[in-house]
Amino acid sequence: xxxxxxxxxxxxxxxxxxxxxxxxxxxxxxxxxxxxxxxxxxxxxxxxxxxxxxxxxxxxxxxxxxxxxxxxxxxxxxxxxxxxxxxxxxxxxxxxxxxxxxxxxxxxxxxxxxxxxxxxxxxxxxxxxxxxxxxxxxxxxxxxxxxxxxxxxxxxxxxxxxxxxxxxxxxxxxxxxxxxxxxxxxxxxxxxxxxxxxxxxxxxxxxxxxxxxxxxxxxxxxxxxxxxxxxxxxxxxxxxxxxxxxxxxxxxxxxxxxxxxxxxxxxxxxxxx
Amino acid sequence: xxxxxxxxxxxxxxxxxxxxxxxxxxxxxxxxxxxxxxxxxxxxxxxxxxxxxxxxxxxxxxxxxxxxxxxxxxxxxxxxxxxxxxxxxxxxxxxxxxxxxxxxxxxxxxxxxxxxxxxxxxxxxxxxxxxxxxxxxxxxxxxxxxxxxxxxxxxxxxxxxxxxxxxxxxxxxxxxxxxxxxxxxxxxxxxxxxxxxxxxxxxxxxxxxxxxxxxxxxxxxxxxxxxxxxxxxxxxxxxxxxxxxxxxxxxxxxxxxxxxxxxxxxxxxxxxx
Amino acid sequence: xxxxxxxxxxxxxxxxxxxxxxxxxxxxxxxxxxxxxxxxxxxxxxxxxxxxxxxxxxxxxxxxxxxxxxxxxxxxxxxxxxxxxxxxxxxxxxxxxxxxxxxxxxxxxxxxxxxxxxxxxxxxxxxxxxxxxxxxxxxxxxxxxxxxxxxxxxxxxxxxxxxxxxxxxxxxxxxxxxxxxxxxxxxxxxxxxxxxxxxxxxxxxxxxxxxxxxxxxxxxxxxxxxxxxxxxxxxxxxxxxxxxxxxxxxxxxxxxxxxxxxxxxxxxxxxxx
Numbered sequence: 001x002x003x004x005x006x007x008x009x010x011x012x013x014x015x016x017x018x019x020x021x022x023x024x025x026x027x028x029x030x031x032x033x034x035x036x037x038x039x040x041x042x043x044x045x046x047x048x049x050x051x052x053x054x055x056x057x058x059x060x061x062x063x064x065x066x067x068x069x070x071x072x073x074x075x076x077x078x079x080x081x082x083x084x085x086x087x088x089x090x091x092x093x094x095x096x097x098x099x100x101x102x103x104x105x106x107x108x109x110x111x112x113x114x115x116x117x118x119x120x121x122x123x124x125x126x127x128x129x130x131x132x133x134x135x136x137x138x139x140x141x142x143x144x145x146x147x148x149x150x151x152x153x154x155x156x157x158x159x160x161x162x163x164x165x166x167x168x169x170x171x172x173x174x175x176x177x178x179x180x181x182x183x184x185x186x187x188x189x190x191x192x193x194x195x196x197x198x199x200x201x202x203x204x205x206x207x208x209x210x211x212x213x214x215x216x217x218x219x220x221x222x223x224x225x226x227x228x229x230x231x232x233x234x235x236x237x238x239x240x241x242x243x244x245x246x247x248x249x250x251x252x253x254x255x256x257x258x259x260x261x262x263x264x265x266x267x268x269x270x271x272x273x
Numbered sequence: 274x275x276x277x278x279x280x281x282x283x284x285x286x287x288x289x290x291x292x293x294x295x296x297x298x299x300x301x302x303x304x305x306x307x308x309x310x311x312x313x314x315x316x317x318x319x320x321x322x323x324x325x326x327x328x329x330x331x332x333x334x335x336x337x338x339x340x341x342x343x344x345x346x347x348x349x350x351x352x353x354x355x356x357x358x359x360x361x362x363x364x365x366x367x368x369x370x371x372x373x374x375x376x377x378x379x380x381x382x383x384x385x386x387x388x389x390x391x392x393x394x395x396x397x398x399x400x401x402x403x404x405x406x407x408x409x410x411x412x413x414x415x416x417x418x419x420x421x422x423x424x425x426x427x428x429x430x431x432x433x434x435x436x437x438x439x440x441x442x443x444x445x446x447x448x449x450x451x452x453x454x455x456x457x458x459x460x461x462x463x464x465x466x467x468x469x470x471x472x473x474x475x476x477x478x479x480x481x482x483x484x485x486x487x488x489x490x491x492x493x494x495x496x497x498x499x500x501x502x503x504x505x506x507x508x509x510x511x512x513x514x515x516x517x518x519x520x521x522x523x524x525x526x527x528x529x530x531x532x533x534x535x536x537x538x539x540x541x542x543x544x545x546x
Numbered sequence: 547x548x549x550x551x552x553x554x555x556x557x558x559x560x561x562x563x564x565x566x567x568x569x570x571x572x573x574x575x576x577x578x579x580x581x582x583x584x585x586x587x588x589x590x591x592x593x594x595x596x597x598x599x600x601x602x603x604x605x606x607x608x609x610x611x612x613x614x615x616x617x618x619x620x621x622x623x624x625x626x627x628x629x630x631x632x633x634x635x636x637x638x639x640x641x642x643x644x645x646x647x648x649x650x651x652x653x654x655x656x657x658x659x660x661x662x663x664x665x666x667x668x669x670x671x672x673x674x675x676x677x678x679x680x681x682x683x684x685x686x687x688x689x690x691x692x693x694x695x696x697x698x699x700x701x702x703x704x705x706x707x708x709x710x711x712x713x714x715x716x717x718x719x720x721x722x723x724x725x726x727x728x729x730x731x732x733x734x735x736x737x738x739x740x741x742x743x744x745x746x747x748x749x750x751x752x753x754x755x756x757x758x759x760x761x762x763x764x765x766x767x768x769x770x771x772x773x774x775x776x777x778x779x780x781x782x783x784x785x786x787x788x789x790x791x792x793x794x795x796x797x798x799x800x801x802x803x804x805x806x807x808x809x810x811x812x813x814x815x816x817x818x819x
Binding site for chain 3: 021046067182184216218243
Binding site: 019020021022023024025027028030031033034035038042051052080081082083086125127128129130133202 | 284285286289294316317318319320321333337340341342345455456457476489490491492501502503504509514516
């Protein structure tokens with residue numbers, strides 16, 4: 001029975017925030033949770049989402065969560081509206097539970113009709129600047145002990161949704177954007193593999209043309225800018241053993257133009273195979 | 274009986290260092306501790322205290338420790354004097370145990386008359402540059418197994434104390450300092466909420482006047498510099514969805530002047546309430 | 547019996563990568579491993595090896611691994627050749643198990659004749675850009691459950707070896723290199739303590755002479771450049787309570803010339819003692 005699944009105990013909490021891995025705030029949340037449930041285990045998915053960037057957190061969460069065990073609880077605190085009237089959410093899908101501010105960061109989950117609660121839990125002491133510590137962490141810890149979400153919130157039917165910016169598909173080009181840059185300077189665009197029905201002719205970013213499309217970094221010469229389908233399943237701009245972001249001056253949000261053949265819609269897609 | 278509490282086993286070690294979260298040194302200390310006690314769990318409170326900054330470590334520790342479970346052991350290694358004659362300490366309060374160099378980083382604990390030992394434990398191999406690995410980590414692991422502190426050190430009655438710089442309260446102003454800057458560029462001052470008996474008239478930092486006082490970030494317009502009481506309970510300079518440190522050029526140690534009304538001593542304090 | 551040791555269960559995985567501690571990729575690997583073996587514990591040795599720098603990873607691993615418990619499994623993913631024909635390895639020494647790309651990062655282990663397997667395990671879905679997630683993490687998790695390496699790979703007798711650059715010993719000088727710079731700006735050279743039979747006369751780096759040799763940082767004045775034997779057992783350039791890398795403009799790879807006395811080969815070595 002679904003309710004039983006929900007009320008069973010969980011021990012893994014996956015943390016995603018913009019607090020900074022250098023800061024004490026993720027550790028403080030862990031202390032709060034361990035005080036309530038000493039059996040908890042934590043994985044930091046990342047504490048270095050670009051500050052206030054709800055969309056980046058959404059992207060990372062959406063494309064990472066299926067690698068975590070069933071029953072994991074995700075604590076997502078990218079919360080530019082902390083202290084305002086924005087609500088907090090508990091969202092339960094078939095496999096996972098999510099606790100986050102109601103600011104759209106969980107938007108991609110709502111298509112599958114999860115159970116959603118608006119958090120009504122109030123701690124004894126509530127700051128107006130750190131609900132991660134005062135509300136979300138204790139709610140996660142209580143859920144992990146099997147506490148019924150209905151005692152921590154009430155059912156909610158219109159959570160905030162944000163539009164995930166999709167690429168614009170034209171006859172002979174696709175207009176997209178850089179949405180994530182990793183530690184290697186690899187630049188993930190919002191152009192998913194499914195839009196590529198053949199090898200693209202070229203990619204233009206900041207007036208620079210990239211024509212080499214590879215299926216693994218090592219197919220390229222060192223220092224050569226390339227297009228590749230990355231491990232999230234999206235088109236990425238990279239430089240083999242280099243840093244595309246620094247070398248090409250690319251930042252998150254930059255526009256990309258992908259040139260494709262006009263008649264390419266029914267061919268076999270390239271990529272990871 | 275107090276002794277029994279101390280000798281009972283602990284499993285949570287909270288780590289606070291200036292080693293850098295990028296460096297292998299926190300991981301090496303964990304390896305040393307797990308070799309002695311494989312049951313240990315760790316929370317990194319932070320490994321990115323500003324190098325050598327004992328006062329910053331003290332501030333973070335003092336305002337974080339009450340969020341951790343009773344029985345936690347705190348391993349604090351901000352240790353500019355490593356390899357010198359400075360001692361190592363074991364400090365036991367009613368709730369927690371602390372292991373740290375005797376350089377004042379635990380000063381704030383001594384008002385409550387904790388039990389204090391000077392570490393006499395000597396490892397087989399002792400470097401002169403990494404006592405965190407060679408002394409403090411093994412001492413923590415042994416304490417976690419219930420080893421009596423008296424076998425690892427001897428009682429000590431005059432640990433090093435450092436003065437925590439208090440703000441200077443004048444008739445119509447408070448002179449303080451920036452003591453901590455977080456990942457969002459929010460600048461914590463040493464002016465605690467208790468000194469604010471009414472909403473301050475203005476704050477001056479580096480010849481810049483800030484007049485807006487809010488109780489949550491979202492009360493301010495985006496980009497507007499504000500004063501706020503933060504989650505540590507201290508006056509903070511911030512910019513809603515911006516970075517006050519970068520925008521206003523603020524660094525740790527900078528002086529702040531807080532303008533208050535001359536006759537404000539007995540009114541209701543503002544803030545988080 | 548050796549086989550039994552290998553097939554026994556392990557619970558500690560030590561992670562060393564160049565993914566960046568800010569990135570979600572180490573967390574994703576942990577999710578993959580916990581999905582296979584929920585009992586695993588992790589220590590991040592570092593996720594901030596300089597991108598693509600196999601030699602730096604080798605150095606950190608070689609000088610850290612003896613601090614971890616017997617039975618630990620090391621997951622080492624510094625993998626500039628990901629997606630190419632380079633193999634993956636399982637290496638079993640008397641104390642530990644290692645899983646890594648076959649790019650030389652484990653070279654230092656091969657002198658002791660460990661058991662080596664070439665990974666043949668193939669996941670259902672294999673990207674060409676993130677074998678850490680798709681191959682190495684599941685292999686580690688399966689090994690931790692006691693799965694026989696022979697079912698995940700086949701014995702392999704010529705793994706890739708890379709030369710660890712040794713210093714050049716001349717009559718009156720030693721020519722070395724900076725190989726690792728830590729969070730304090732301390733610069734580790736490749737000159738091991740065993741090469742120093744007396745206190746060196748001076749060290750030259752980038753036309754700067756350093757003449758002070760100390761056994762602990764605190765023997766030096768604040769701001770004074772020094773030579774010291776560090777906690778890895780190597781000659782290091784440091785500045786007491788300062789940052790030698792920034793102040794002296796030192797980067798990894800820079801050459802150092804250590805001036806020694808012509809007749810110093812049989813004296814007692816200086817250092818940590």
